[in-house]
Structure formats: structure tokens, C-alpha cells
Amino acid sequence: ETGVTQTPRHLVMGMTNKKSLKCEQHLGHNAMYWYKQSAKKPLELMFVYSLEERVENNSVPSRFSPECPNSSHLFLHLHTLQPEDSALYLCASSQDRATNQPQHFGDGTRLSIL
Amino acid sequence: QQQVKQSPQSLIVQKGGISIINCAYENTAFDYFPWYQQFPGKGPALLIAIRPDVSEKKEGRFTISFNKSAKQFSLHIMDSQPGDSATYFCAASGGSNYKLTFGKGTLLTVNP
Numbered sequence: 001e002t003g004v005t006q007t008p009r010h011l012v013m014g015m016t017n018k019k020s021l022k023c024e025q026h027l028g029h030n031a032m033y034w035y036k037q038s039a040k041k042p043l044e045l046m047f048v049y050s051l052e053e054r055v056e057n058n059s060v061p062s063r064f065s066p067e068c069p070n071s072s073h074l075f076l077h078l079h080t081l082q083p084e085d086s087a088l089y090l091c092a093s094s095q096d097r098a099t100n101q102p103q104h105f106g107d108g109t110r111l112s113i114l
Numbered sequence: 115q116q117q118v119k120q121s122p123q124s125l126i127v128q129k130g131g132i133s134i135i136n137c138a139y140e141n142t143a144f145d146y147f148p149w150y151q152q153f154p155g156k157g158p159a160l161l162i163a164i165r166p167d168v169s170e171k172k173e174g175r176f177t178i179s180f181n182k183s184a185k186q187f188s189l190h191i192m193d194s195q196p197g198d199s200a201t202y203f204c205a206a207s208g209g210s211n212y213k214l215t216f217g218k219g220t221l222l223t224v225n226p
Contacts, residue, residue: 004157006157040123040218040219041218042118042203042215042216042217042218042219043158043203043214043216045213045214048213056213090157090158092157097212098212099145099146099207099208099209099211099212100145100146100163100165101212102148102160102163103160103214104160105150105157105158105159106157107155107156107157108157
């Protein structure tokens with residue numbers, strides 16, 4: 001298996017549920033990212049991990065909690081979400097955090113909050 | 115200063131025509147300008163990228179034109195095909211900031 005794999009592809013949850021999104025990269029990269037994609041808005045960077053250390057938290061509410069247990073896996077734990085959190089959540093990876101390193105994206109998890 | 119402004123929001127082109135998408139930026143420290151292509155149900159995929167030391171880069175039917183003085187760059191798709199129908203995002207990064215700043219995207223439809 002190659003590339004960046006995200007599971008689940010679709011998730012519907014109530015505002016009081018707890019769920020987790022999973023991302024796995026098979027590219028040997030050292031940096032991993034979480035993005036939020038909403039209609040008619042630019043991709044919003046949420047978190048960045050480099051060598052399993054969180055290096056960026058882009059003012060994301062605490063109801064989103066990332067975890068990076070190793071350089072191949074990234075999780076986004078969700079708790080007490082709001083309807084405005086409904087969006088496509090994308091995971092990406094790159095060789096490192098240099099500016100000219102291409103980011104490889106997964107196909108995302110489509111999240112719907114009831 | 116971190117914004118990247120992309121236009122048009124949507125574009126309809128006939129098969130065989132030229133599709134042109136434009137982006138403008140303000141941060142003069144940006145030195146890496148990629149374009150991403152996203153099909154429905156898929157994540158964005160890197161299409162082509164340019165650095166400011168060249169004014170043009172071509173890969174197959176896709177060309178980036180870069181105007182450093184105007185702080186603008188554009189994507190040209192020659193001989194557009196229905197299979198090119200997708201959303202295209204420009205982005206930029208550079209200086210001390212490795213993070214990509216994305217445009218809002220352009221939905222391209224190529225009619226057969």
C-alpha cells in the first residue's frame with residue numbers, strides 16, 4: 001500500500017460523541033499535517049507534526065486533539081463538536097518541513113455533525 | 115500579507131480550449147508556488163510547482179507562468195480535456211514559513 005490513507009472516509013456523529021480520525025502514510029515522511037476543508041474557503045492548516053513532535057497548533061479549539069504515536073500514524077480525536085465543524089478533514093505528509101517539499105494528501109474524512 | 119487570492123472561482127471551457135487560472139500574493143518572502151488538482155471524493159494532488167528563479171515551467175499540457183514583479187502566477191491548461199474537470203488550488207510558501215497558504219480554489223469544467 002502506498003501514499004496517505006485516511007479512515008473512515010465518512011463519519012456522522014452527534015455533538016456529544018467521541019470519535020477519532022486516523023491517518024497512515026507509507027512514504028517514509030517525517031512531517032504530517034491535519035487540514036480542514038470547507039466549501040468556498042482555503043484549506044485551513046490545523047496541526048503540524050515533525051518527527052512525532054507537534055510543532056504547530058493553528059489556534060484550533062480544544063475539542064480537536066491530535067496524536068502522533070509514530071512517524072507513520074496521525075490521529076485526530078474529536079469530542080463535543082459543533083455543527084460548524086462539519087467539513088472534509090485532510091491529512092497530508094511531506095519529507096520534512098522545508099518550504100519546497102511537496103505535501104501528499106489523503107482522500108479525507110467527510111465529517112458531518114448532527 | 116499571508117493571503118493568496120485566486121480567480122476565477124469557477125471556469126467553463128470547451129474541449130480543446132485553454133484554461134487559465136490566476137493567483138496573486140502579497141508576501142515577497144514566498145519562494146515556492148505549487149498547484150494542486152482535486153477531483154471529487156479525492157484529496158488534492160500536486161500537479162506542478164515553480165520557484166521564482168524561472169518565469170515559466172511546463173509539464174505536458176500544464177504550464178505555470180510566474181511574474182515576480184507583479185507578484186502573480188497562473189496555471190495554463192492547453193488542449194483542455196473533460197478529464198481535467200476538477201478543482202484547482204494555487205498555494206505559496208517561503209521564507210521562514212514552511213506552511214502552505216492556499217487560494218480558495220477554482221472549479222474547472224471542461225465540456226465535451
